[in-house]
């Protein structure tokens with residue numbers, strides 16, 4: 001029996017992890033065992049920690065790069081590791097700059113095609129900001145193209161953050177989605193609350209299906225049938241030419257001809273991963289991880305206001321920030337999330353050393369680190 005795979009896609013901060021948390025709850029209510037694969041651009045795993053903390057699940061993590069390009073060769077191994085745990089369904093949360101179509105192609109590779117089937121792709125959109133992306137990212141054509149592909153390859157587009165959207169924008173967003181994807185279902189959500197039967201209907205418990213198959217004296221044909229329907233719906237087998245074109249495109253734009261350009265972590269973040277020489281990349285998105293000085297070296301320490309001003313100072317270059325931060329006045333450690341120009345705060349139970357991951361376009365790492373250290377003077 002092939003294991004169904006759900007792909008969660010969408011730009012940075014659009015609500016993928018929020019959706020994943022409700023998918024996990026629903027899996028639990030349905031008695032399903034999920035396998036989670038989470039990909040992060042940065043070296044630190046903020047979202048995986050949230051899932052482990054809030055949903056108590058084990059997460060297979062692929063950090064420090066994107067599984068649609070620089071970390072692509074690690075995806076099959078990550079999926080195989082998950083399959084060893086015999087999950088009923090696998091959910092892949094992509095980075096905000098991943099092309100879900102590349103993941104679908106990987107699922108069709110020999111070695112995986114017989115064990116996995118694509119079940120559903122959901123793309124989350126940030127209703128407050130999505131209409132500005134084309135002009136905001138006009139200098140990074142590959143990023144614009146990837147965001148378009150996220151919409152094109154979705155079975156369901158969730159226009160999230162309705163509470164923050166300006167009146168009158170919804171019609172424009174819907175027209176934009178329809179231009180790129182005439183068939184996808186569209187839903188309008190707050191905090192990624194969607195009808196999860198769309199995603200989970202057709203996902204069965206392995207044990208239950210096995211028993212049914214034994215009773216029927218046959219394999220479970222329904223699953224295999226769905227798989228071929230899916231293949232038909234999405235154009236059948238992998239088109240090697242299309243795949244090749246994608247990689248040429250990766251190579252040809254944005255000046256990023258090496259893997260380090262896509263999710264480059266300053267400070268040699270990609271060292272030690274031998275596949276990088278052959279990987280290609282496209283976007284100018286990069287990450288920088290900021291750490292905290294020891295408490296005794298930072299008597300003035302950090303406040304929420306100063307940190308929010310620090311984010312604002314980065315301007316349009318900053319796309320996303322997240323981390324567990326230690327603040328002044330003995331406040332408990334905070335999970336801070338900067339997404340779409342807003343900052344969200346939550347008390348964190350993260351027990352490790354505090355840190356902050358900054359994700360942006362052409363981030364100036366040296367300048368960022370200098371300004372960061374000034375916050376503690």
Ligand SMILES: Nc1nc2c(ncn2[C@@H]2O[C@H](COP(=O)(O)OP(=O)(O)OP(=O)(O)O)[C@@H](O)[C@H]2O)c(=O)[nH]1
Pocket residue numbers: 010011012013014015016017018019047095096124160161162163164189190191192320322337339344
């Ligand atoms: N106001 C508001 N905030 C939301 C909504 N959905 C999600 N958020 C918040 O937006 C922030 C980012 O949400 P995530 O679910 O982490 O987004 P993501 O797409 O997983 O982010 P990355 O993995 O970094 O790309 C979090 O602080 C969420 O609580 C919404 O509908 N309204």
